Amino acid sequence: MGNPYLPYPVRIDRIVTETEDKNLKTFRFVFLNPEDEEKFAYTPGQFGELSIAGKGEIPIGIASSPTEKGFVAFTVNKVGLVTTHLHNMKEGDIMGLRGPLGNWYPWDEMEGKHVVIVGGGFAFTTLRSSIIYMLDPENRSKFADISVVYGARSPGMLLYKDELAEWEQRDDINMHITVDGTDDPDWKYNVGFVPTITEQKITSADNAIAIVCGPPIMIKFTQPVLEKLGFSPERIILSLEMRMKCGIGICGRCNIGDQYVCKDGPVFPLAQLKTMPGEY
C-alpha cells in the first residue's frame, strides 16, 4: 500500500469562474501519471485533498462524476490561504490531489427509488457529480424519478448554469431552481428559500430518498419539511463539512463523537446523526 499522505501530481487543465462574485471557480485536473487516474477511482459524494506545495491542503468535494473520464473537477470557494492561492493559479500549473477520501451517497440503497436532491449555495458540487452520474445512460434506468431543488442567493450565484439550463430541458429529471431574490425581470425559475420551494415542489416521500447538501441554516429548515413529507430519518442523507487535515481518520480533529467526518463520513443518514453529539 502506498503512502496515504502523498498526493498524486496533477496539472490544472481548465479553470471556470462560476459565480458573479468570482469567489467560486471550478478547476479541472489531469493526472500527470495516467495510472493515477485509475487509482483515484471515486464514487459521487466523496472528496479529495487539493494539495499546493508551499501552501498546504484543503478537503473539497468532488464535483465531477466518475462517468466523466480524463479529468477530475472541484469547485472551490475562495476562503483561506490555500483556496486564495489556488484561485490565483493558472491553467497548466502543477499541484497535487489526494484521495478519493470519505464515504459516498448510498447508491445501492437508492436503486429503484425516487431520488430527491436538495442543495443550496456552493454545496451543490457533489450533488452535480451525483446528477451527472445518475443521468448517464448506463445508470439512468437504475433510479425512478429524479427531482432537484437547488437554490442560491441570486441568479448570478448559481453554479453550473449551462448544465442547469440543459437539465431544465430534459424530461428525465425534474428541476426546481430557485433564488432567494432577484430583480431580473426575465428570471424564469422560482424565487424563494430552498425549504419553501421543497415544500411546494416535492409532493411525496413514497419510495424516495432525499440527499441534502447546503449551509447549516438551509439544512436546519429543510429537515422538518422533509420529515413532514414523510421522509424517515433513515432516508434523509446529509453531507457534512469539517476542518480536516489528514483526511484518513488519523489526525483527530474532524470527529463528531466517535465518527470521523473525513473517513466515516462525510455522508451520514439523519438517523445516524441523531445518535451522535450535535457538535458540527
Place this chain on the structure above:
Amino acid sequence: MTEKVFTKEEWLGTLETLKESYKLFGPVKDGDFHTFMPLDGNKKPDFDYENTRLSPKSVIYPESERMFEYSLDESEEDAHILKESPKDYSPCAVLGIRPCDAQAFQIVKRNFDNPEYQDPWWTQHFEATTLVGLGCNAPCATCFCTQVGGGPFHEAGLDVLLFDLGDRFLAKGITEKGDALLEKTAGNPADDAALAAAEALKQPARDKITATVPTDQLKDKVTNELFDAPFWEEVAFACLNCGTCTYLCPTCWCFDIQDEVQGNQGDRIRNWDSCMFPLFSLHGSGHNPRADKFQRVRQRFMHKLKYYVDKYQNGVQCSGCGRCVRYCPVNIDIRNVCKLMNDFA
C-alpha cells in the same frame, strides 16, 4: 525467553555494546526533571527516577516530523511535486520506559495502524524500536495504571522488562525483539534469588496505587447523554486551555499538517496539535463546532473515556501515567472526571 541479571555497573557498561546495534534513548536528568534523550556523546542515563515529565512518545512520533519535501524552482522538472523525506529507520531502543508509557504505544497503535490506513512513519518508527521497560518499585501519588488495565510491572507492550533489585537489574525478555536485544548484552543468567526478588516487588508496588478510577460503566453509557451531562461547564471552569495535558499525554496523538518554505525549497511537516486550542476545529467559514472552552475540555475527556472505548472496544485511551494530573496548572484531575462519567446516570 531470556532472563539475565546485571550489576548496575554491568548494565551501564553493556549499554556501550548495545550502541553498536541500536540508537539508544534513555532517561537523562535534565534540570529538575528526567527526559528521554538519545544516549549519544556523554549523555548518561539515570535509572533512578519516578517518571519523565514528557512521555517518550516523541521517539516514535516526533513532535515535528518532515513528511514530504519539494522544490518550487520552476526550472526543475519536478517542481511542486512532493517526494517523501528521507528517514532513518535503523534499530533504536528506549531504555527505562515505564510500563504505562509502553502501554500507551499500544493504545495509539490502534489509531496509526488500523485496518483501513497505516501511517507509514509511525508504523515504521514503531517497528524499528525495542522497548526496554523499567518496572515501578515506587509508583507516584498520581499513578493509576492499575485502574486502566496496566500495572507497575505490566508486560504487555514491552519487549524487555527490567526489575530494579537494588544493587542489580533483572532483565526479562518478553518478545522476540526483546530477546534479540538481550542476546547482545553481557550479564549472567538469572538466578533463583533474583527471580524471587523480582516477583516480590510486584504486589507492594501495586498496593502503593490507591486511586480508584472506575471505568466499567463507560461503554454502556449513551454517548449523547454523557455529552449533555450537566457537569462539563463545572469541570472546565478553571481550565486555561493551555494544552499541557495533551502535550504530556502519551496517548494523545492529534496532529496538524503545515507547509514550510525556505527560498525555493519546502517541506510538508506534521506537528503535534491539541484539541484544547480553538484553531484545532475552526472552519474556513469562521464556524467552529468547539468554539467554547468547555466544549474542548469535554472533547478531550469524551475522546479518551467514551469515543475511544466505543470505537475500539478495548478500554479507555489512557494508560494511567498521571502526568496530566500532576502538571495541570489548575488541578483538573482525569480520575475525578472519569468517576463523574462512569457514575453518571
